[in-house]
Amino acid sequence: MAELSLSIWFLAGIFFLVALAYSSVGLGGGTSYTALLAIAGAGVLTLPMVSLVLNLAVTTIGSISFIKNKHARIGLILPFLVSSIPMAYVGGTLHLPKTFFYWILFASLVFVALRIYVWDHLSFKLETTAQRKFIISLFAGAVLGLLSGIVGIGGGIYLVPLILILGLGTPKEAAACGAIFIFLNSASGLAARFQYNRVDITDFMPLLVAVLVGGLAGSWLGATQLKPRVMEKILGGIVIIAIIILGQKLFLL
Secondary structure, eight states: OTTOSSOHHHHHHHHHHHHHHHHTTTOOOHHHHHHHHHHTTOOTTHHHHHHHHHHHHHHHHHHHHHHHTTOOOHHHHHHHHHHHHHHHHHHHHOOOOHHHHHHHHHHHHHHHHHHHHTSSSOOOOOOOOHHHHHHHHHHHHHHHHHHHHHHSOOSHHHHHHHHHHTTOSOHHHHHHHHHHHHHHHHHHHHHHHHHHOOOOOGGGHHHHHHHHHHHHHHHHHHHHTSOHHHHHHHHHHHHHHHHHHHHHHHHHO
16 A cells, blocks of 8 residues: 555545546546546556456446346447457557556546536437448447556546447437446456566555445436436546646656
């Protein structure tokens, strides 16, 4: 725990809020977990492993909820999973230089912010053949799976809008697909990292407890109390703060 510049209990409080916000819209929160751990000074080996464990915990809840409510559709998720799961494993075996790792993470955060504040209403759909949609799904799954394994994010924040743009499913089906996609790719990337890296993550257990509680609360709030856009704005604020702080670290490296 000596590697962290912030108290684990302070981080746990922030991670609870992140899990609360992300889980309310069917996401795991891996992008923000990774950014916050990077800001706190976690090493580039430890960081993705912890983030993937947290992602796995939150999306387990979301996946069960979506499957239980019959929003998950195997025909929709399968093409993405076929290519993403092996690529997530490959990504988990890679060791990137610290600066390059941070730049990939920074770009991911900027995309998330744009998704929330600029592309908040997807009003267009790509009209193409079923065969081309299948090929696009395979390609997108491979790219997002690789990114998931390398950085420790699930890729759902990219996948959900892509499904809507391609006209492959309803918003609830897209969210269900995103949760299951994050869960399985986080598991694949984590398996590779546990195989090729010797990192003790037991010191980060307070973060795991925090995201489990936040994930449960967020799933309930998103389903019964709060509008998804309200929670998206909250997580957008967290992402923007992370962009600013991580940007400072990047430009001062």
